Amino acid sequence: MLLRRDGIRISPSTIGRILQRLKARGVIREPRPRRRRTAWHPRPHAQRIPAGYPVRAPGDLVQVDTLDVEVLPGLRRKQFTARDMVSRYDVVEAYGRATAHTATAFLDLLLQRMPFPVRALQIDGGSEFQGAFEAACAARGLPLFVVPPHSPKLQSYVERAQRTHREEFYQVWEVEPNLEAHRAQLQMWARIYNTIRPHQHLHYLTPLEFCQQYTRGKE
Secondary structure, eight states: OHHHHTTOOOOHHHHHHHHHHHHHHTSSOOOOOOOOOOOOOOOSSOBOOOTTOOOOSTTSOEEEEEEEEEEETTEEEEEEEEEETTTOOEEEEEESSOOHHHHHHHHHHHHHHSSSOOOOEEEOSOGGGSTHHHHHHHHTTOOEEEOOTTOGGGGHHHHHHHHHHIIIIITTSOOOSSHHHHHHHHHHHHHHHHHTSOBGGGTTBOHHHHHHHHHHHHO
16 A cells, blocks of 8 residues: 555565565565463373462472582583472582482482471473482372473572572582582582571571471471
């Protein structure tokens, strides 16, 4: 219509040929269709968290994730982090890689190191949390919830933990290149984080103090 007002007349077929030539030259491109949300494929044990799932006490739900860290140029490791949503108590460990085997080993550690019974875990869809890890949770009768793809907000507690560990440990400490020495440093930091460092969200209690106060309140 605008061209016609200026006395220029072009047939639809001519416009079509012009568009085809521009597409062939890469000048214009077809808009990509919006990606559809990935369908949920049932897993042997993991499931979506039920709506209204109650998270009120320490251990009700622990979020687990991995953190990619560069100890030295070319030397990368994976830190597994578990954060309790109520007490903010963290369990951390470093591994050379994130696999179902190392995730299963970390599962044993977090169940041992948390100062309360763990009643359920929440993970993302990473391959390290499938296979042997999922089977280990099932064998222990431990509910395992997996968040939908591209949903970092549903893992916000452990995501915040990862940020804290990166800023207050990896950017401050001189981390040892030896894996066992790295692990020893990480446990020193975890003790500081859980038993010495006050947390604003816990009214300036440490996670361990919060757990102890919660237990006394239930007695």
